[in-house]
Amino acid sequence: MKILKFGGTSLANAEKFLCVADIIEKNKNNEQVAIVLSAPAKITNYLVNIAENNIDINKILKNINLAENIFIEIIENIKKIESKFLYKETKKTIKIEFNKLKKTIDSIKILKKYPEKVQAIIMSIGEILSIHIMKNVLKSREHQITIINPIKNMISIGTFLNSKININESKKCINKININKNHIILMPGFIAGNEQGELVILGRNGSDYSAAVLACCLNAQLCEIWTDVDGVFTSDPKKISNTVLLKSISYEETMELSYFGAKVLHPRTIEPLKDFNIPCVIKNTYNIQSQGTLICKKNTFDEKILKGVTNLDNITMFTLSGILLRQNNNVIQKIFNLISEENINIILITKSSSKNNFSFCTQDKDRQKILILINKAFKLEFKENLLNNINITNDLSILSVVGFNISKKHDIASKIFYALGKSKINILAISQGSSKHSISIVIKKEKILQSMQNVHNALFCNKKIINVFLIGVGGVGKELIKQILQQKNFLAHKNIEIKIRTIANSKKILFLNDLMELQDWETHLKNSKEKFNLKILNKLLEDNSFLNSVLIDCTSDDILSKQYVNFLSKGFHVVTSNKKANTSSLKYYNDIRQTELKEHKKFLYETNVGAGLPVLQTLRNLINTGDDLICFKGILSGSLSFIFGKLEENILLSDATKKAKDLGFTEPNPYDDLSGIDVARKLLILAREVGYKVELKDIEIEQILPEKFKKYKNTKEFLDKLKEIDIPFMEKVKKAKNSGKVLRFVGTIEKKGRCSVKIEEIHIDNPLYKVKNGENALTFYTNYYQPIPLVLRGYGAGNNVTASGVFSDLLRTIL
Template sequence: MKFGGTSVGDAGAIGRTVDILARYHAEGHEVAVVVSAMSGVTDQLHAIAAEAESSVEEPPIAAFIQALRAKHLKTLEAAAPGQAEEVGAVINERLVNLEHILTAVHALHELTQRSKDYIVSYGERLSALILSAAIRERGIPSTALDGCEAGILTTSKHGDALVLPQSDPRIHSRVVPLLMDGMPVITGYMGCTPEGIVTTLGRSGSDYSAAIVGRAIDADEIWIWTDVDGVMTSDPKIIADVRVLPYVSYREAMELSYFGAKVLHPKTIEPAMEKDTIVRVKNTFNPDSPGTVVRRQEQKEKRVVKAITHIARVALVNINGVQMIGRPGVAREIFTALGDAGINVMMISQASSQANISLIIEENDLPLALEVLSAPVKSGLVREVTSDRNVVAIAVIGAGMAGTPGISGRIFTALGQAGVNVMMISQGSSEVNVSFVVRQDESRKALQVLHDEFRLSEECKDE
């Protein structure tokens, strides 16, 4: 069971989380727990690390540490008063260490990716101590382990590391014995290289941690506890009448998580797929809600589209030139240059004339992408590169779309009748996802139109 930041955001939330854990422990289940940092803490750690590096004046490191100490000790004292002195001493020790590291970053005016990973991993290192203490307060044995102690070995790509296969036997040997009579609490989001250097798994990487631990200990199920009732048919902040999906397939969940559905991390599904492990998405604040079940089996419905999702803060890049027509190696040169610069290409579309390649990247990567792509312009390989920041990528997702004629027709007819202009279209061979790009100011209308077109707010019985 993985619990997100809002599930451990304060003493009240931790109390609800322990209620859930105690209930399943009493029923005889063996539960390994993976925990995120308290809500907001990771963002604060990123911010103070950046300020420590860049600030000419003395940055507010001491004040930050004091505020972090007060927040965690107050939560500890309310959630586990009997453990406050002993666990509080460990929290203080870790915060002193963090203060020293931040002070060194400021003194050197240098924040390496390695140092940043070490700093931002502290959110989970503190929350795991408190949750484990609160579990012990209920009379259930519990040990807090950081990702390294739990055996999670990763690549050395700081900020977005991948877990290595040799982690599984290490995790199994370290975590399973703790399940016999207790409930281990493992930090999400972090691991370490085989050399012992701390790494992080990318934002929202605690889901990925949970899936890795679940695979390694041969868990029957992996449960992701969050602050919503499950995977929705669309973004509830935009569409008023969204519905919780009772079932989604692995393929659908991967597409949804990649295309902006923040309930699951994109890397979560693959470890579960390897052992056909069921993943459940449930709400800590509404634990009796059935949530969403993610499994290999695809639920056959008369309505073939399951969800409409989107990614904001992206940029559209158009690469044009008649010189590209019939010339081998153009695409390779473009994508190699972008890849070497560390720029992830999220969507691709190429005209059959071969005179235009369009792609979607993260908005923050646009300045670097334009700089990188200036080289093929200067060499005459392409004529021009243009870009547009004011766009949103939208995806229509459903396993039932594969082999069903007319779905794309319905999508683009509905958008056309609503006056929404489509700037780019991309569809993979799996046919589970039809993706396209619209202007930012038309994105809400596009989402609502398609949610209505496929009647996603209505229950649909299985065939």
């Protein structure tokens, strides 16, 4: 014997009804089956609205018609698919049931509120009609049916709207039914009968509970719950990414997950299955091939300790303190008894080691009632200051991690606290040990989703996730996104995932979620209504709670670079191609490093000197292994490398500069390149990396251009005026050539930190001799590398190589 229960989404339309009938037939071929059905999707909501709203008769009639039309549409479409379906008989029954409902409502419409007995009758119509439709579908397919009447056979105690079934008495009743072994058994869920033989309903998840009880009464070997998900996941896949389907889970773990908010089977459903040791499988009518999740006494397939991360929202925490708590152990018990007598559920309890205070959590809706109860019961104690005023904290959530004997595994708790601590989420209370299968933490409700994601990632996800906040999508930023998309699959094989959370330019900001396609980022940014400024950025960073968050600055903005200390302090790694911060005052340079150490974050800027060339990392490796820089000489400008290379070909300075600009090697105004200031900035970064305390003003720059060229801000005018020095410059080129040398614009760091940038005549034996066409070359003379220096050579400019360097820095945040 097998029990199959189908929920509302499994019966949402004619196609799903017939799919369920196919599943029933397939299972019937192997063994006898008993079927429990819910009302079709949406029906229960309409019926609840009718039962709870007896003031507006027009709204009631509207809901009745909507519910009736759903059933009529279902059977009309079944008739179109299966010609033998008993359509007329089914339609007649539907009409009778809804006419009875209308008469019931009409007869008691003068009441301000329907009696619970009437509410129960109204709310149960959906399940009754589901069974009638399925009976006629199966009969039309020539199956024989036995229907169990739950009002007569599911004996319950409790109220009309929330009853509990007496399994032993119900079993006796069902055993008296002469059920043919070849019949398919049908029973509406959600419904039972009281001792007076009146219809009652079973409250939340009532149909699941009906199926579990029927499994016990029929001594079933298995109970299958068919729904719209593949089974039990490690968290809610609609809210949390990277969830994992569990192959199996124990009864105790399932009850723990459900108690703390997971949308799995209600503990009341699990209890009878556990008591009678009946396995249960959660399966998906939308994905029949999925094996689902087995709920049983012991995890058969899945030996992993951890089973899930879940949450309860709308929580209030009460904290009581005072000397009476230390002196009298009965106070806490008295409070709990008071609350229990009012049928209020205490979800979580924590007590301080000093015994001077304790806290407990309940649903927000019970807050006022509990406050009145405690104040009334301990009026004298509060007056005598034996108890302090109750501290109430609202708008909370409880995050729970569930797993077998989890409280004995010390590393799990440490991972949870690390994940929350790294994302700067404040823990208000912890409950560990009250249940051996869970650890629960109280936090602010506004932080619950991100907290769950971070904890889930820490416990279940082998992926290393980098959350990126990208500022600047010009050439480098755009190319970076392109490279991240290209490498997505490659990184996935290494369990690395890059999630770009924000993209901003100087005017707009785009907030991306997991549903947005990154390929379409330009369209999304163009259509974004969100303006970008520092205030918005700081608010965004302040509210961020993603683990391993990285701010990438692909701008040349001075104001943004002055925010790096702030960004690091907010828990962000900073990756930048912007040289401004590293070449500002030595004080700010040091402030960044101190904050980096204090916050345990990384400040990465490899592209500041050599774009994609591993210049700074190579230099750090030398210093960290005890080497000492004796002298550095390098060509640090791709644009000047190109220009000076062209001079060798007898091309005039003005023409070479124009060509460099046309090819995109130079800044918008080539004066910025020819002034030597960019080379000086890169040299300053190198000098500071070695340990020299140098400011930009300390670097000696030999001017390529006369002083008057500063005033030419217009590019065309600048290039025209540049012709004035073509002849003098060509004479310098010829002079060097006559000596077997070439001219190069070289940055130099000498032993005591003296830095200079100037034009030098370079001999053929020098590693810088052949460097041109936009290449950079850096020569390090050190204790280890002399007389032949360590040479790094390659393209040091261009969007692709710079983006590649930024990308490399980004990956270093997790490596």
